[in-house]
Amino acid sequence: xxxxxxxxxxxxxxxxxxxxxxxxxxxxxxxxxxxxxxxxxxxxxxxxxxxxxxxxxxxxxxxxxxxxxxxxxxxxxxxxxxxxxxxxxxxxxxxxxxxxxxxxxxxxxxxxxxxxxxxxxxxxxxxxxxxxxxxxxxxxxxxxxxxxxxxxxxxxxxxxxxxxxxxxxxxxxxxxxxxxxxxxxxxxxxxxxxxxxxxxxxxxxxxxxxxxxxxxxxxxxxxxxxxxxxxxxxxxxxxxxxxxxxxxxxxxxxxxxxxxxxxxxxxxxxxxxxxxxxxxxxxxxxxxxxxxxxxxxxxxxxxxxxxxxxxxxxxxxxxxxxxxxxxxxxxxxxxxxxxxxxxxxxxxxxxxxxxxxxx
Numbered sequence: 001x002x003x004x005x006x007x008x009x010x011x012x013x014x015x016x017x018x019x020x021x022x023x024x025x026x027x028x029x030x031x032x033x034x035x036x037x038x039x040x041x042x043x044x045x046x047x048x049x050x051x052x053x054x055x056x057x058x059x060x061x062x063x064x065x066x067x068x069x070x071x072x073x074x075x076x077x078x079x080x081x082x083x084x085x086x087x088x089x090x091x092x093x094x095x096x097x098x099x100x101x102x103x104x105x106x107x108x109x110x111x112x113x114x115x116x117x118x119x120x121x122x123x124x125x126x127x128x129x130x131x132x133x134x135x136x137x138x139x140x141x142x143x144x145x146x147x148x149x150x151x152x153x154x155x156x157x158x159x160x161x162x163x164x165x166x167x168x169x170x171x172x173x174x175x176x177x178x179x180x181x182x183x184x185x186x187x188x189x190x191x192x193x194x195x196x197x198x199x200x201x202x203x204x205x206x207x208x209x210x211x212x213x214x215x216x217x218x219x220x221x222x223x224x225x226x227x228x229x230x231x232x233x234x235x236x237x238x239x240x241x242x243x244x245x246x247x248x249x250x251x252x253x254x255x256x257x258x259x260x261x262x263x264x265x266x267x268x269x270x271x272x273x274x275x276x277x278x279x280x281x282x283x284x285x286x287x288x289x290x291x292x293x294x295x296x297x298x299x300x301x302x303x304x305x306x307x308x309x310x311x312x313x314x315x316x317x318x319x320x321x322x323x324x325x326x327x328x329x330x331x332x333x334x335x336x337x338x339x340x341x342x343x344x345x346x347x348x349x350x351x352x353x354x355x356x357x358x359x
Contacts, residue, residue, distance in 0.1 A: 001040040002053060007032050012093040012320070014077030014349030025050060028139075029071060029080055031059035041139050049139055061085050066116065067150040074137045074144065076151060076347040083115045087343060090351050094341045097320045100328065106338040110212060112346035118206045119152045121183035123197060124160070126169060128176050133169045151347050156182050159189045203238065209344040210238070213352060216340065217314065218242060220356065224312065228284055230277075232268055232291040232298070239292060239316065247284050251277060268293075274304055286310040297322030302329040313357040318344070320353055333359045 005018035007030050016030035018038075025048045027038055035057040038050035065071070065079040078086035091109055098104070112118070125143050126133045132143035147164040149157055159182060163169040172180055178194040185203075204210035217239055227246040231239070234250035251264045264280050266273055289310035291298060295318055298304075305313060313334065317323035327336060338356035345351055 001043075003038055003040055003048070003050065004036070005030075005038050005050075006035045010089050010092070012097060012349070014089070022046060023048060027052060028074075028077065030055075031061050031081055031085075033057070034059050034062070051139070068148055069144065069146045072137065072144050073135055073146050073149075074139070075135050075146065075149070077349045079150075079347055083112070083346065086115075086346070087111050090341065090343060090349070093349075094320060094339075094351070094353070097324050098327075098336075098339060100324070101336050101339075104336060104339060108216075108338075108340040110216070110340065110342045112206070112343040113208055113212070115346040116150045117153055117157070118208060118346070120156065120185070120207055121181065121203070121205045122149075122152055122156060122160075123179050123181045124169075125179045126173050126177060128170060128173055131167075133164060133167075152182075153184050155189050156184050159191075203235070204344060206344045209342065209352075213316070213342055213344065213354075214239060214241070216342065216354065217316075220314065224288070226287040226312070228286050229288045229290060230281070230286050230308070230310070232289070233293045234263075235292075239290065249280065249284075268298070274300075274307060278307070281308075288312045288314060290314045290316075292316040293322075295319040295322060297326050299326065299329070301326045302331060305330065305334065311359065313355070315355040315357065317353050317355070318350065320351070323353060323355065327355065327357070330357065335359075 003025060005025050005027060007016035007018055009017050009032055011017050011026065015026040015028055018025040018027065023046050025038065027050050029052060034055060036055040037053045039053045040048050040050045042049045061081045063081055067076065067079055070076055070079045124134055125136045127143055134143050134145040137144050145164060147161045149160060152160065169180065172191060172193050174193050181192045181195065181197065183190050221243055229245045229248050231250045234252045237250050240248065248262055249264060250262060251266050251268065253265065253267045264277065266276055286308050287310065289305065289308060297317065297319060315323060334357050336355055336357050340354040342352045
């Protein structure tokens with residue numbers, strides 16, 4: 001099915017929005033004011049998702065993408081415009097998502113240092129019977145081959161191209177269909193088949209901007225002079241490696257840190273998790289509750305804060321929608337005092353954020 005479109009604005013997922021006769025059409029790889037014809041790929045209750053068939057009017061902000069795979073690949077969203085425009089769209093999305101917090105005048109916007117060649121970990125899918133290997137395009141239900149991906153660090157890009165062109169990816173596959181995780185660490189490329197994502201412990205995919213995030217938080221720690229800190233979803237302590245607190249408890253599942261008085265191996269989504277943490281804490285009070293959950297967020301944030309009563313909450317998030325949901329759940333006297341957008345995922349619609357929440 002086909003339909004015409006005129007893009008009014010970009011949504012928070014990097015999609016163009018077209019509204020016509022009570023119908024809403026979402027299209028990737030377009031820009032505001034662009035018009036044309038789209039192929040409808042999916043529809044439900046008056047909402048349609050499609051892709052461009054023909055552009056009849058293009059935006060002056062449109063440029064030639066630096067990646068040959070951009071039009072079909074689901075990995076990147078904004079390579080058809082400049083990074084300045086991309087970052088402006090992200091600022092608008094950020095402000096829209098957190099408009100319910102007004103007035104908040106203290107917001108930091110920190111752009112990426114490099115738009116391409118930054119990603120040190122990537123998950124590619126395979127289907128042996130269909131002979132497909134690459135990124136999953138869920139809207140079109142297919143796997144897109146990306147032998148010349150432009151957002152991965154060069155060693156990963158070389159390995160992906162080599163395996164794609166030689167079809168040696170097949171030798172690594174253990175099932176008819178599944179995924180391979182590529183990650184660059186310790187100056188070598190490692191590949192793991194069909195394992196839990198980030199199975200060796202979570203690390204940020206953008207090393208350069210991860211350092212910017214750490215320095216941003218270091219400044220907060222220095223200004224606030226926290227003494228007792230509990231860090232949830234701590235991983236290997238990425239966000240607090242340089243810090244020396246009077247009391248510091250790092251909590252996560254599959255943590256690399258040896259179990260001792262400074263760490264707790266705990267599934268934070270378990271119904272028993274809060275009680276287990278309380279046992280570990282004993283009589284220790286908390287100056288700061290620091291958390292950096294997965295994209296699913298932390299739905300029980302209000303329950304935990306009411307129980308632990310930290311003076312301050314620092315919430316690091318890679319999904320603004322789940323962050324907004326969790327912030328809405330917080331009851332007074334907690335208030336969001338400061339927000340920050342840090343672009344750890346340039347070329348895509350994703351970004352990292354930090355919320356400073358206090359009495």
